[in-house]
Amino acid sequence: MKFMIVCMALILASGCESKHDLATTVIKANSMVCGSCAKNVQKAVARVEGVKEVNVDIKTKTVQVSFLPAKTDVGMIESAITGAGYDANERKRDKEAYEKLDACCKIDG
Numbered sequence: 001m002k003f004m005i006v007c008m009a010l011i012l013a014s015g016c017e018s019k020h021d022l023a024t025t026v027i028k029a030n031s032m033v034c035g036s037c038a039k040n041v042q043k044a045v046a047r048v049e050g051v052k053e054v055n056v057d058i059k060t061k062t063v064q065v066s067f068l069p070a071k072t073d074v075g076m077i078e079s080a081i082t083g084a085g086y087d088a089n090e091r092k093r094d095k096e097a098y099e100k101l102d103a104c105c106k107i108d109g
């Protein structure tokens with residue numbers, strides 16, 4: 001977050017977009033319940049081309065992602081999460097992927 005503010009200040013002052021053209025989004029993944037969910041989501045999002053950084057917070061059930069807007073977008077990142085079997089913002093998890101999750105990761109039995 002600090003970085004973004006610094007970058008924005010720099011863009012206003014001179015223009016650092018060539019080196020620091022990362023966008024950051026926070027995605028709600030409410031169906032994550034444990035550490036292995038967090039790992040699954042982390043891995044799935046990290047595989048998306050253009051994603052530079054993934055921080056999963058299991059306590060707040062959020063996924064903070066830094067990505068290159070030229071290569072990917074929030075929709076693609078959400079798809080990666082739903083494809084791993086977890087809800088992402090308003091998108092519902094992929095049923096088949098969800099069925100393959102460990103028993104501890106299933107929220108509705």
Ligand SMILES: [Cu+2]
Nearest residue numbers: 034036037105
């Ligand atoms: Cu889990």
